[in-house]
Amino acid sequence: DAKTTQPTSMDCAEGRAANLPCNHSTISGNEYVYWYRQIHSQGPQYIIHGLKNNETNEMASLIITEDRKSSTLILPHATLRDTAVYYCIVRVAGGSYIPTFGRGTSLIVHP
């Protein structure tokens, strides 16, 4: 599976958009991009995933570049409760069951 690179930490003002980048330059054509987040003292929580089209759900939007080598998770109106570690993962559909979590990005939303 392709590896991902994320900044170690970011911060954002409450009410503003939080844009979290992820590089996956070795992604192959059948790999999906998944995002999870982990709020302190809780297990990780699935946010969103996509293949090549941009995706949006009630939690976030996922923008994938045309060459698929990078993506951005967007939290349109960050709140204090969005403070968490965000993980970007790429996985092959129909591949093995082992998801690999890196160190993620620690997002701090401040008042």
Place this chain on the structure above:
Amino acid sequence: DVKVTQSSRYLVKRTGEKVFLECVQDMDHENMFWYRQDPGLGLRLIYFSYDVKMKEKGDIPEGYSVSREKKERFSLILESASTNQTSMYLCASSSASPGLAGGPGSYNEQFFGPGTRLTVL
């Protein structure tokens, strides 16, 4: 609401004790996973199971074993606990149906339990 539960939130054991960590999911998921999480190291996969009585080693299986006698339950066993096994342990499950990712046996999103913080003295 989907749910993955773990038997304890906090556990303190002594070196050499046999430790059982239990995980139960109510979503009829085929896949179940055990991770440990340590500061600066992210989540590391210990073992996973894709069916009853089936198990596969993850990245760090040494010192651990697992048991999956029923589809909804996946147990992690520390045969002889050591201090370097002090960690946060996270269980997860996922379906293997076509679902969102498409195709048989495909990886779908994981649902995690709240974690067990194990301290080995």
